[in-house]
Amino acid sequence: MACSCYSVKFMSVSSNPNKPLTSSPLVTSKLSPSYSQIPFSSLNFNQNLSRTQLRKSKNAPNSFVVVSGIKAEPLKVMISGAPASGKGTQCELITKKYDLVHIAAGDLLRAEVAAGTENGRRAKEYMEKGQLVPDEIVVTMVKERLLQPDSQEKGWLLDGYPRSSSQATALKGFGFQPDIFILLEVPEEILVERVVGRRLDPVTGKIYHLKYSPPETEEIAARLTQRFDDTEEKVKLRLLTHNKNVEAVLSMYGDITVRVDGSLSKEDVFTQIDAALRNLLGQRQASVGSVAV
Ligand code: AP5
Numbered sequence: 001m002a003c004s005c006y007s008v009k010f011m012s013v014s015s016n017p018n019k020p021l022t023s024s025p026l027v028t029s030k031l032s033p034s035y036s037q038i039p040f041s042s043l044n045f046n047q048n049l050s051r052t053q054l055r056k057s058k059n060a061p062n063s064f065v066v067v068s069g070i071k072a073e074p075l076k077v078m079i080s081g082a083p084a085s086g087k088g089t090q091c092e093l094i095t096k097k098y099d100l101v102h103i104a105a106g107d108l109l110r111a112e113v114a115a116g117t118e119n120g121r122r123a124k125e126y127m128e129k130g131q132l133v134p135d136e137i138v139v140t141m142v143k144e145r146l147l148q149p150d151s152q153e154k155g156w157l158l159d160g161y162p163r164s165s166s167q168a169t170a171l172k173g174f175g176f177q178p179d180i181f182i183l184l185e186v187p188e189e190i191l192v193e194r195v196v197g198r199r200l201d202p203v204t205g206k207i208y209h210l211k212y213s214p215p216e217t218e219e220i221a222a223r224l225t226q227r228f229d230d231t232e233e234k235v236k237l238r239l240l241t242h243n244k245n246v247e248a249v250l251s252m253y254g255d256i257t258v259r260v261d262g263s264l265s266k267e268d269v270f271t272q273i274d275a276a277l278r279n280l281l282g283q284r285q286a287s288v289g290s291v292a293v
Pocket residue numbers: 081082083084085086087088089090105106107109126127128130131132133134138159160161162163167194195197198199207208209210212213238262263264265266267269
């Protein structure tokens with residue numbers, strides 16, 4: 001045999017991921033008699049694959065490995081938690097490592113407020129009271145961001161959305177289903193301290209805390225700003241809203257929820273999240289990355 005590497009084109013996989021893979025004439029015609037024994041139906045490709053390759057294993061003569069052309073579905077992650085539980089802080093660390101597109105409902109709303117749009121003006125009324133901004137503003141805004149090419153290509157990290165069952169239902173209706181739902185759990189007495197000490201760098205967008213994550217230089221310290229809803233009084237209202245809605249949201253994602261202890265240092269919180277994401281990727285890789293027959 002001149003070559004031990006065969007290109008196999010699975011034309012129908014991405015258009016119909018549920019269709020079982022069979023040894024079509026296109027496949028068998030390229031394989032030698034011994035290769036045509038491969039039970040293709042045992043290969044379980046539930047990813048968005050359009051082209052792949054089988055290579056004869058060097059170590060195991062009767063084995064084949066899927067070696068290239070595998071384009072896995074990008075990760076789709078949701079992160080949730082009470083106000084100041086550390087969602088934004090963890091999103092900085094997650095995007096740095098996993099290169100996902102960070103979509104924060106609160107940031108999108110604050111951008112509308114800053115731009116002085118009609119939606120921003122209406123949203124601010126609710127944000128100042130610590131209430132949820134109406135769905136007709138938030139749902140479309142988040143959907144449009146999720147549909148942007150970068151989110152589709154790189155995967156997304158949705159922060160602070162959905163916050164009600166109606167938002168979760170709308171998202172599902174648009175076809176957006178997360179792979180994992182991360183819930184940061186932090187006792188309420190810690191949350192108030194985190195909120196009142198939080199500061200933001202308008203230049204880099206980085207989140208600081210006067211006690212737990214102080215600015216690196218005097219220059220940065222001098223330009224830090226505080227969010228208009230970061231007072232003790234307002235965080236208590238936000239907390240009430242969160243507590244009223246969290247169970248309804250959790251019930252929609254129970255099977256993919258990972259609870260994380262958010263009261264630890266930010267590095268230790270990230271270690272837990274990173275382990276959950278690595279585990280998820282490992283499971284995917286096990287099902288599509290290598291197949292021995
Ligand atoms: P949003 O901006 O999402 O606010 P939030 O949910 O209250 O959450 P925060 O941004 O306050 O906190 P965080 O969890 O990101 O914590 P962070 O990492 O900054 O929403 C604002 C408003 O917009 C809502 O009230 C609502 O009105 C509206 N809204 C948003 N989404 C909506 C939706 N889907 N539908 C309708 N309305 C919506 O950390 C906080 C502080 O703690 C920082 O100073 C940080 O340095 C520090 N810190 C973080 N982690 C640690 C740690 N492990 N140890 C010590 N300090 C830490």
